[in-house]
Structure formats: structure tokens, C-alpha cells
Amino acid sequence: MSGVELFAHQFRSDLVRFWRNPQSRYFTILLPIVFLVIFAAIFKGTTIVDGRRIDITTFYVPGIMTLGIISAAFVNLTQAIVTQRENGEFKRLRGTPLPAGIVIGSRALVGVVVAVAMSALLLLIGRLAYDVRLPHTTMVGLVIAVVVGAAAFSCISFAVATRIAAADTAPAATNLTVLPLYFISGVFVPEGQIPKFLRGVATVFPIHHLSRALLRPITDTHGLGIAGTDLLIVGAWGVAALLFAARTFQWSPRAE
Amino acid sequence: MRAPTARAQVSASAIEVRGLRKSYGAHEVVRGIDIEVGEGEIFAFLGPNGAGKTTTVEILEGYRSRNAGEVSVLGADPAAAGRSWRSRIGLVLQSCTMPAELTVRELVELYAGYYRHPRSSAETIELVGLAEKRDARTTQLSGGQLRRLDVALALIGDPELVFLDEPTTGFDPSARHHAWEVISDLRELGKTIFLTTHYMDEAEALADRVAVIAAGEIVAEGTPETLGGRDHARTDVSFTLSSATTVAELPGELAAAAQLREDGRVHVTALEPARALHTLTGWALEHRVQLGDLSVSRPTLEDVYLQLIDANEHPQ
Numbered sequence: 001m002s003g004v005e006l007f008a009h010q011f012r013s014d015l016v017r018f019w020r021n022p023q024s025r026y027f028t029i030l031l032p033i034v035f036l037v038i039f040a041a042i043f044k045g046t047t048i049v050d051g052r053r054i055d056i057t058t059f060y061v062p063g064i065m066t067l068g069i070i071s072a073a074f075v076n077l078t079q080a081i082v083t084q085r086e087n088g089e090f091k092r093l094r095g096t097p098l099p100a101g102i103v104i105g106s107r108a109l110v111g112v113v114v115a116v117a118m119s120a121l122l123l124l125i126g127r128l129a130y131d132v133r134l135p136h137t138t139m140v141g142l143v144i145a146v147v148v149g150a151a152a153f154s155c156i157s158f159a160v161a162t163r164i165a166a167a168d169t170a171p172a173a174t175n176l177t178v179l180p181l182y183f184i185s186g187v188f189v190p191e192g193q194i195p196k197f198l199r200g201v202a203t204v205f206p207i208h209h210l211s212r213a214l215l216r217p218i219t220d221t222h223g224l225g226i227a228g229t230d231l232l233i234v235g236a237w238g239v240a241a242l243l244f245a246a247r248t249f250q251w252s253p254r255a256e
Numbered sequence: 257m258r259a260p261t262a263r264a265q266v267s268a269s270a271i272e273v274r275g276l277r278k279s280y281g282a283h284e285v286v287r288g289i290d291i292e293v294g295e296g297e298i299f300a301f302l303g304p305n306g307a308g309k310t311t312t313v314e315i316l317e318g319y320r321s322r323n324a325g326e327v328s329v330l331g332a333d334p335a336a337a338g339r340s341w342r343s344r345i346g347l348v349l350q351s352c353t354m355p356a357e358l359t360v361r362e363l364v365e366l367y368a369g370y371y372r373h374p375r376s377s378a379e380t381i382e383l384v385g386l387a388e389k390r391d392a393r394t395t396q397l398s399g400g401q402l403r404r405l406d407v408a409l410a411l412i413g414d415p416e417l418v419f420l421d422e423p424t425t426g427f428d429p430s431a432r433h434h435a436w437e438v439i440s441d442l443r444e445l446g447k448t449i450f451l452t453t454h455y456m457d458e459a460e461a462l463a464d465r466v467a468v469i470a471a472g473e474i475v476a477e478g479t480p481e482t483l484g485g486r487d488h489a490r491t492d493v494s495f496t497l498s499s500a501t502t503v504a505e506l507p508g509e510l511a512a513a514a515q516l517r518e519d520g521r522v523h524v525t526a527l528e529p530a531r532a533l534h535t536l537t538g539w540a541l542e543h544r545v546q547l548g549d550l551s552v553s554r555p556t557l558e559d560v561y562l563q564l565i566d567a568n569e570h571p572q
Contacts, residue, residue, distance in 0.1 A: 001369060009369040013358070020357035088352035095317060095347040096413070097339040098370045252319070 003102075010098065010106040018076075018110050028076045028114060032068035036060060036122060039188070040130055047190040050219045056190075061126035062214035063187045066207065068118035069146060073111035073153040074160075075174045080107060081161040082170040090251045100251075108154040115150035134225075138217035141225025145213035148231050152206060152238025158245035165254045181207045186215075206237040269328075270295045270417050270448040271316060276325035278311050285311050287472035288325070293465075295416075298439070298449040300463035300480075302456075304565055308472040309452055310350065310421070316450065317347060317419055330417055343371050346410035346418040350425075354394035354402055361390045364408055371413035384408045384438055400431030407438060417448045424458060436461050456558035468561060470568035476560075484560040491529040492555075493536065494521045496548035507539045521549070 001009060018024050040057045047059050084090050084107075093103050123142075126132035134142065160177075164170050182188050184198040185208035191199060202208040209230035217225030271293040278286040286308040293299040303309040314320040315327060318334035318341075327333060332341045355363065364381055368374035381390050384404040389397060397405065403423060410418055420439065424432045432455075439462055442449060453459055459466050460480045467477040468484075476484045497503070503514050503522055510532065514524045526532035529552055540547050 006369065009366070013362070013366045016362075017355055017357040088349055089355065091319070092347065092349060092352050092409070094319070095342065095345070095349070096367065096370045097343040097372075099339065 003099075006098070007102050007106060010102050011109055014106050014110045015113070018080075018114065023079075024076050028068075028071045029118065032064050032071060032118060032122060033125065035067060036064040036125060037129075039064065048192060049190065049215055052219045052221075054218065055130075055132070057126070057130035058132045058218060059190055059215070061122060061130070061132045062218060063211060065119045065122050065146070065214050066149070066185075066187050066211040067182060068122055069115040069149045069210065070153055070178055070207065072114040072118055073150040074157050075171070075178065076114070077107065077111035077154055077157040078161050078164070078174050079167070079170045080110075081157060082164050083167040085161070085250065086167045086253045086255070088253055091253065094251045104158070104249075108151075108158070111154045111157065112147070112150040115153075116146055119146045132218075134217055135221050137223070138220055138225025141220065141223075141227070142214065142217040144226060145210070145217070145231060148235055148238075149210040149213065152210075152234045152241075155238040155242040155245065156206070158249060159241035162245060162248040162250060178207065181205055184208075185211050187211050206234045209233045268295060269293060270297070270330060271299075271450065272326070272328040273312075273316070274326040276312065276315065276327060277323045278308070278315060278320070279323050285472050286315075286322075289469065289472070289474050291467060291474070293448060293450060295448055296443075296446050297464045298443055298451060298462050300459035300466045301450065301452045301469065302454075302459060302466060302561060303452075303469035307469045309469055312469065313419060313421055313450070313452055317345070318342075343413055344416050346413060346415035348403075348406050348410045348418070348420045348423050350421045352406060354397075354405060356393065356395045359391050359393055360386055360397070360405055360408075363394065363405065364412055367409045367412045373414060374412050375414045377412065380408050380412050383411070383441060385434065398431075400427050400434065403427070403431075403435065404438060407435075411442070415447065417450065418442060420449060420451045422452055422454065425454065432458070456556065456561055460557045466557075468564050470565050473568075475564050475568050480557055483557065484564050486555055486557070486560045489555045489560075490525040490527055491532075492553050493524045493526055493529060493532055493551075494553075495536075495550040496521050498546055498548075501545050505543075507535055510536055510539075 039060045043056045043060075045056055046053050047056055048054075049059060090103065094100065123132075160174065161170075164173050181202065184194055185202040185205065186194065187207065194202075209227075213227040213230040213234065216227040216230075269292050271291060273289065273291040275288050275290065276286055277284065277288050289308075289312065291301075291312075301309060301313065311320060315322050316329050316334055318337055321335055327335070329337075330341060330344050334341075358366070360381060361377065364377045368377050378390075381387055384407050386401060386404055386408065389401060394402065394405065407420075407423065410420075423439070424435045427435060436458065439449065439451075451459070451462065463480055465478065466480050466483050468475050478484070481487055503516050504511060506514055510524055513526065514522050516522050524532060524536070533552065536547070539545070
């Protein structure tokens, strides 16, 4: 098999494993959809984002998209990495001729592909159920934000996974980090309703910037919908995490 | 201390180790050991936990670095070996959980894709006796079946050398015997096997040669039959006597060597068991004495092993 064929061979199997894992399906696919439906059912009216008045449902589509991307490319991916390391699967794979880059790249690509698919699905539900429409020109900005966000959060996964010792504690560690941040980063609640101090805290972390980058294509009626600064900050988090992971990543179980 | 060299060596041995040393901090766990395993040989590496066994195996597998010594596995230094070398070895690690989401066949075919010239997946599944379970998820397999799947993954690349690290730990007796059959089949395929185990009967059933490591040093090496001078050891002849007969009534040469032990049996240690038995049974017939539960036994590999480990832990 050539390098590309070998990658495809591994990727197919990793994707099948994602799909057959009930936890992955419920938390990564079903949960964001349920959240979108519930938020849209509870909250009515309009809100002001970037000086523009938009429907609250229009606000929640990119908001829950942020959640969907992070669930797939961070929460689920971190769980998969820690589990496979602690199971001894990674160690075993290092004993085969399969190159390390394919083991990591394939796992990361599953996170990115699922994040992209979830974004498309949420956008479609928004369009069909809540008549959420994007200006045609900003589609490019949305695609860039989804891909940059998914790629950056998979890098963060590999970095965070090195700090988690056991598969059991992975969901707690990742959810305890992202859940409070969702609330203060304008994912669950429009930014205007968040106290200034908490908003300030949120700007340090990438969730706030990803959420803004995903909102921009909706509010930016005249441009391409690209939030350059926010995307740069998200990207910088990704690169920094990747450098950290490259130095500290372990193949063998922590227990050894 | 010499740094490990990446220089490949040409040899007829599958594994050659000279003066291997490994320390963790100030603690030296492998203290200058030599090992040689010939091609096609089944080599058993024995030792108690913490003796340096796993460290040594992981150095040979390329998972750990070393502080000193020369190591050649299939002609290459594992610390510097690459993909083509990995394709020539198969590993069964001490513990590895199988992916719950895949079936036996999917997993074996996944691993087959990693190798340039894999064995047939169907045949390999057959070889380890999992043909009936080929479409079952790994979560539906018993402990023994999982271990056999592990062996299938180690064999799928058609390796020349297979490392089996405690392959039957936690098995029930019938699963263990089944696994032994699989390993014996590997011998027929001409594979070299490096086996670590806690079970002496396993080493005895499978190994051509055995080495015992204790406290980081090799304390004995040989065939299972000759290890630790087992072939020269005295034979133990034991039996019970009815209460009417005492040890003192035994023929002179036996009475001197006989001992009534706590188990209620008379034990005679004999250098020449045939002669001792002849004398004993002749005497019993002549005096119409019943010899209950007459048994003749040589020290088991386990006896020899325990003696070796004990001597190492409590040097005199």
C-alpha cells in the first residue's frame, strides 16, 4: 500500500469505530442537535450581535455549531486518544510498521471530518426548521472558520491528552473545561448578557474566538464573513498545542 | 558506558545480546546480561516480577532505550530499527485491550494492511482457532479468545520472530493448553519465539531453551531438562508404610537415606533410582509389606526455578 492508501485504510477503520461507539454518537452527534432544538424552543425574540439585530434562533445555529465542533474535535477526540493510549493500543501500533504520523493524522482527521459534518447538519437544520439564512458571500468565511476551529481543537486534544492519566477521567477533565467556557464565551448566552469581567476572561480562551468566527458569516452582510483576528487566535492556540503535544506525547500507557 | 550503536550485525542468531545494562535513576535493573536465541528456537525467559524481565523484553522490542551493551535482533539494533524491521517481528504484549467497536475479522484485516506481505487473514484466524468467532465483536470474546486474537495480530505480518509476553496469564487450564497448541504450531511454521512466562509447566511444554533472570542477572540457562543441574539431581522415591512397620526396618542402604516427613510419607533420595526401587520392592515382597502410594519423582522445573530464585535472594 502506498502512504495515501495506508492512510485511507486506517482512516476508514477509525471512522467506523467512531460511528459504532454509542458514546461518540450520543454526545457528538445527538447532543448538539438536542441543544439546538431546546435552545430554539426556550428562547424567543431577537438579540444584538456586532451591532446587528438578529433572531435568537439565528444566533443559536453558529453557537451550537461551536459546541458541535468542540464535541467532535476536542471532547470526543481527547477521550479516544487517552483510551487508546491507556488500552495499550497505541503501544501495539508502534510495534507494527504503521508510521506514527498515520496513527495520529487519521485519528485527528476523524475529529475534523465529524466536526465539519456536524456543522453542515446544524446549518441544514437551522435552514429547514428555523429559516436561518446566510448571505451567499460569507459561505467561504464559514467554511474557513469550521476547518480552522476543528483543526486547532484536534491539536489541543493531543496536548490535553498528555495531561490526563486515565481514560475514566477524560470526559470530566474536558467537560469541566469547556462547559463553563460555553456560558461565558457567547455560545449559550449572547455576549451582551454576559458580565464584562467574565467576557474578559473568555477572550483569553479559543472558544470565545471560534464562536465569534462562526457568527461573523451571519452578521457580515457585505463581506466574506472572515473574522481574521479571531481565526488567528484560534490558530495560534492550535499551533502552540501542537508544539506542546509533539514534545510530550506518549505512546505507552501512563500506568507503565 | 558505551552508547548503543546503530550498526547492523550479520549473524545466524535471531537475537544476540552482550553486556546489556539498563538503569532507572540510580537503580540498575538489568546488570550486564548476555542472551542468544537461534533462528527457529523457542526461548523462554523466566524470572520473578521486578527482576528486569519486562525491561529486557521491551529493549529487544525497541520500546525502551538501554544504557550499555550490544543488542542485535534480526541483525539490527532495535533502538535504531525502522519500519522494515518492524514488519519482520510480531508482538504479543503483556496486556492490550482490543478495540470494542471492531469484529475479529475487521481487526485482523486492519493489521494485515500494515504489512507488505501479510499472511491470509482467514487462515490466520483459523490458525488461532477463532474461525467461529470471526464476525463477533471483540467484546463478545472470552479472555482466552482475546489473547488468541492478540496472537493472530502478532502473526498477520508473517514475522520471523515473535515476542510473547506472558501469553497465558489468567487463563484457565484448558485455555492454556489450547494456547500451547497454537504456539507449538508456530514452531512448525519455523518462527523464532521469545517467550516470557511465570508458569514453569508452560516453559517445559514449549521451550527449547530457558534462561532465568533474577535481580537483573542471568542466574541459569539451559534446556528445561538440564536447567540448574536438574538432570543430575537426585530422585525422590516416596511411599507410606503401615503403622506396624517402621523406617528402621527398611534394608540398610535405604534406611540410611530414608526420612519420615510431616506428610506421613517416607522419602528416600536416591542417586540411582532403579537400584533403590529394586531393593525396596524386593524387600517389600519378601516381608509382605504394603508400600502405599509409591511414587518416583525428579525435581520439577518449578523446584529448580524456586531454588535458583531463592538462592539469589538469600545468598549464603
